[in-house]
Amino acid sequence: TGYSHEEAMQMNIGQIVAPEYLPSVLQRVSEQVQGKVFKSPLELEIVCKDGSRLTLEVNTRVLIEGGMPVGMQGIARDITERKQAETMQARLNRQAALRADVSVALTDENDTLPQILQKCSEAIVEHLAEQLDAAFARIWLLREDEQVLELQASAGMYTNVDGPQARIAVGKSRIGLIAQEKAPYLTNDVQNDPTFGDKEWAAQEGMTAFAGYPLVVGERLTGVMALFAKHKLEADSLNALASVADTLVHGIERKRIEDEREKLLAREHEARMMAETANHLKDDFLAMISHELRAPLTAILGWAQMLRSGTLDRASAERALTTIERNAKSQAHLV
Numbered sequence: 001t002g003y004s005h006e007e008a009m010q011m012n013i014g015q016i017v018a019p020e021y022l023p024s025v026l027q028r029v030s031e032q033v034q035g036k037v038f039k040s041p042l043e044l045e046i047v048c049k050d051g052s053r054l055t056l057e058v059n060t061r062v063l064i065e066g067g068m069p070v071g072m073q074g075i076a077r078d079i080t081e082r083k084q085a086e087t088m089q090a091r092l093n094r095q096a097a098l099r100a101d102v103s104v105a106l107t108d109e110n111d112t113l114p115q116i117l118q119k120c121s122e123a124i125v126e127h128l129a130e131q132l133d134a135a136f137a138r139i140w141l142l143r144e145d146e147q148v149l150e151l152q153a154s155a156g157m158y159t160n161v162d163g164p165q166a167r168i169a170v171g172k173s174r175i176g177l178i179a180q181e182k183a184p185y186l187t188n189d190v191q192n193d194p195t196f197g198d199k200e201w202a203a204q205e206g207m208t209a210f211a212g213y214p215l216v217v218g219e220r221l222t223g224v225m226a227l228f229a230k231h232k233l234e235a236d237s238l239n240a241l242a243s244v245a246d247t248l249v250h251g252i253e254r255k256r257i258e259d260e261r262e263k264l265l266a267r268e269h270e271a272r273m274m275a276e277t278a279n280h281l282k283d284d285f286l287a288m289i290s291h292e293l294r295a296p297l298t299a300i301l302g303w304a305q306m307l308r309s310g311t312l313d314r315a316s317a318e319r320a321l322t323t324i325e326r327n328a329k330s331q332a333h334l335v
Helices: 005-009 019-033 080-106 113-132 173-181 199-205 235-309 314-334
Strands: 042-047 053-065 068-078 134-143 148-156 167-169 185-187 209-217 220-229
Touching (some): 019 042, 053 080, 080 235, 113 134, 113 148, 113 220, 134 173, 173 185, 173 209, 209 235, 235 314
Antiparallel strands (some): 042 053, 053 068, 134 148, 148 167, 185 209, 209 220
């Protein structure tokens, strides 16, 4: 602990046990003095002379003299390294789960792109809430014709996608600068960072850290992903966020390509249906024309054969010639 033997002999439990653990330590001592037996050790932290901490696993028993409790005897095992390893593994597990959830969201064919990005934002906040006390995560996509970032998803403290940050011009504010520079921006001192305008809001909400990543394919900007947190961002967390940003941009690009493909297929289907309809109309039109041509010609041929036979009287011949003339004019008009 850094204390000498003489110093340690002058100290009591309250001077070495970390304040947040002291109530549970005193409660356990009280229950043991009253006769309760604990089979499992108590885990706690102590504060060393230089302010650093050690994590201990402590087993204690009550010392009895003359049937009365007169003291405590304990053995403490330093498990600091083991706890640090467990904590790091838990962090890595959460980060792996985050990347998996983002990947799953990006491959959902039934959701629109904004719905997919909302699920990704929610996954970021959910998996980093305990580790970083993640306050909120947001994703903007670039509208290239206007050079404006449009907010597509927001999770955590703020879930609305309208308001002052709904549309951010490239180059304006911290988010716009990330887009313009196409470079990440990371800070663990939001409240004193000159590039963040609302210091009062940051102090009121206890914001500590910010991580913003441009979503870039090759040299082309797609959007920006950002996270605000109330705890410091460590290297492993930043690596996880960078990985998520990389996964995100490729997922967005893939979704856009799939959407364009669906649109092309829909237009192709529509064109094919129109062609089929046109063919049907053409067939119907030709059938109508065929009928309109055939009926008068049948009458003309029939009367002509009767005239050639010489069996018609003069009146009937006149009717035949009149019918032939009328049908011939009708045909000429139709043509």
